[in-house]
Amino acid sequence: MMKYAVRAEGLSVRRGRRQVLRDVHLAVPVGQVVGLLGPSGGGKSTLMRSVVGVQAQVSGTVEVLGEPAGSPGLRHRVGYVTQSPSVYRDLTVGQNLRYFATLVGAAGGRVDQVLEQVDLRGQVDQRVADLSGGQASRVSLAAALVGRPDLLVLDEPTVGLDPVLRRSLWRLFAELAASGTTVLVSSHVMDEAARCDRLVLLREGRVLADDTLPALLARTGAEDAEGAFLHLVDEADADGPVAPDPAYHRRRR
Amino acid sequence: MNPTLTTATAARVLAQLRADRRTLALMLVVPCVLLGLLAWMSRDTPLFDRTGAQLLGLFPLVVMFVVTSVTTLGERTSGTLERLLSTPLRRTDFLGGYALAFGAMAVLQALVATGFAVWVCGLEVRGPLGWLVVVAVASGLLGTALGLLASAFARTEFQAVQFMPALVLPQLLLCGLFVPREEMPRALELVSAVLPLSYAVDALGSVATTVEPAGELGADLAVLAVFVTGSLGLASLTLRRRTP
Ligand SMILES: Nc1ncnc2c1ncn2[C@@H]1O[C@H](COP(=O)(O)OP(=O)(O)O)[C@@H](O)[C@H]1O
Numbered sequence: 001m002m003k004y005a006v007r008a009e010g011l012s013v014r015r016g017r018r019q020v021l022r023d024v025h026l027a028v029p030v031g032q033v034v035g036l037l038g039p040s041g042g043g044k045s046t047l048m049r050s051v052v053g054v055q056a057q058v059s060g061t062v063e064v065l066g067e068p069a070g071s072p073g074l075r076h077r078v079g080y081v082t083q084s085p086s087v088y089r090d091l092t093v094g095q096n097l098r099y100f101a102t103l104v105g106a107a108g109g110r111v112d113q114v115l116e117q118v119d120l121r122g123q124v125d126q127r128v129a130d131l132s133g134g135q136a137s138r139v140s141l142a143a144a145l146v147g148r149p150d151l152l153v154l155d156e157p158t159v160g161l162d163p164v165l166r167r168s169l170w171r172l173f174a175e176l177a178a179s180g181t182t183v184l185v186s187s188h189v190m191d192e193a194a195r196c197d198r199l200v201l202l203r204e205g206r207v208l209a210d211d212t213l214p215a216l217l218a219r220t221g222a223e224d225a226e227g228a229f230l231h232l233v234d235e236a237d238a239d240g241p242v243a244p245d246p247a248y249h250r251r252r253r
Numbered sequence: 254m255n256p257t258l259t260t261a262t263a264a265r266v267l268a269q270l271r272a273d274r275r276t277l278a279l280m281l282v283v284p285c286v287l288l289g290l291l292a293w294m295s296r297d298t299p300l301f302d303r304t305g306a307q308l309l310g311l312f313p314l315v316v317m318f319v320v321t322s323v324t325t326l327g328e329r330t331s332g333t334l335e336r337l338l339s340t341p342l343r344r345t346d347f348l349g350g351y352a353l354a355f356g357a358m359a360v361l362q363a364l365v366a367t368g369f370a371v372w373v374c375g376l377e378v379r380g381p382l383g384w385l386v387v388v389a390v391a392s393g394l395l396g397t398a399l400g401l402l403a404s405a406f407a408r409t410e411f412q413a414v415q416f417m418p419a420l421v422l423p424q425l426l427l428c429g430l431f432v433p434r435e436e437m438p439r440a441l442e443l444v445s446a447v448l449p450l451s452y453a454v455d456a457l458g459s460v461a462t463t464v465e466p467a468g469e470l471g472a473d474l475a476v477l478a479v480f481v482t483g484s485l486g487l488a489s490l491t492l493r494r495r496t497p
């Protein structure tokens with residue numbers, strides 16, 4: 001029997017007056033790298049926030065590692081990296097990581113290990129404010145790795161990185177998955193799909209597909225993830241347009 | 254509340270302050286400059302002995318309010334608060350960490366400012382100097398608690414800073430520094446009785462003029478403690494794990 005790190009059933013989320021997620025069903029198997037792909041504004045960050053348990057106005061169920069999302073018992077088991085780096089810019093890399101290590105009860109030596117993993121050994125005494133954007137986002141990633149979480153939720157961690165670094169991060173995600181960590185990672189760049197064990201395609205708050213890349217290609221007859229996504233978009237639109245958001249029309253009037 | 258997480262948070266906040274040398278210098282030097290100015294301006298009059306001690310309660314309130322509200326606003330907008338609340342850190346650890354860090358800063362500031370006022374400017378204090386420091390620290394904690402609360406209602410740093418005149422200047426006008434509270438129109442006297450700075454200023458006045466002020470101080474300090482815990486309680490309601 002397949003074990004799931006995340007299961008969402010009938011998940012809907014309102015943000016302000018917008019229905020951002022509508023009846024999302026999702027299953028993320030343990031120990032895999034699952035890519036959450038789709039255009040900007042599609043609800044990727046909102047879905048990740050619901051999994052971490054920091055999103056308000058959530059209906060439906062989200063179960064994470066066998067507990068309801070956001071349960072106190074999950075707080076050292078889930079590592080979360082927000083889309084923009086959420087670390088202290090005025091502190092050094094080392095100061096940031098030692099603080100986050102203390103919060104999750106990690107041993108001091110762990111800081112060096114994660115710095116090695118994200119290739120920032122040389123920057124340990126530099127202030128985050130003095131780093132490049134890509135380096136700062138890796139500090140943010142390291143801060144989530146430090147507690148050896150069972151589930152890593154990474155919101156667009158590879159955006160703005162050069163190809164070499166992107167490749168090394170995807171390798172890191174694969175290694176983590178091989179050691180039993182589940183990695184849920186979002187991206188709006190479709191060519192990262194080939195790096196993932198499974199894909200969840202999200203558009204306008206709905207899941208278009210939740211499958212492996214080969215299965216998606218076979219089903220749609222497309223050559224790559226982007227082709228498959230476009231095929232599924234056309235298919236969804238042919239089935240009838242997405243129900244308009246009533247609040248949207250009210251605002252426009 | 255978890256002592257390890259609370260002190261780690263306090264140490265982290267202090268490290269941030271240490272990284273910002275200019276703010277640190279302003280926190281310690283500005284009170285001395287203002288006290289020196291007041292002493293110079295009021296030489297040969299009893300003004301300095303009356304108001305000098307009372308001013309020692311104003312600085313920590315203003316300074317800790319501004320620094321805390323800007324720092325915590327940064328935590329809310331940069332996403333670090335969201336991240337912290339997804340870890341085992343509890344809201345009480347967060348608030349306790351801030352109170353501890355800025356409480357320590359208030360001790361340092363009070364020692365420097367009191368020392369300067371007494372030994373450099375010649376401030377005459379009848380009561381024990383230690384009590385001046387205690388009241389100044391209580392006032393600094395009040396500033397921190399109000400700053401934590403105010404940061405929830407600001408979207409930008411400009412707004413956070415604007416809360417300072419809005420919340421602190423009325424208290425300054427009505428605290429008895431300019432007109433003794435019992436000589437105010439009845440309505441204003443009543444208003445000043447619900448403003449916390451009045452109690453800090455009152456307490457400092459007692460230390461300045463009474464040899465054994467402990468008895469009179471107790472009530473003032475108790476009122477300040479109620480305001481501090483009340484503001485921290487309200488601030489904790491604004492630290493939401495789940496946000497829209
Ligand atoms: N705080 C918010 N209040 C109201 N609407 C929001 C808020 N944050 C995001 N949204 C809206 O929710 C939708 C999905 O956003 P998001 O989950 O960030 O998408 P993605 O991460 O895929 O780009 C967007 O239309 C966005 O405008």
Ligand SMILES: [Mg+2]
Pocket residue numbers: 041044045046083155
């Ligand atoms: Mg996003």
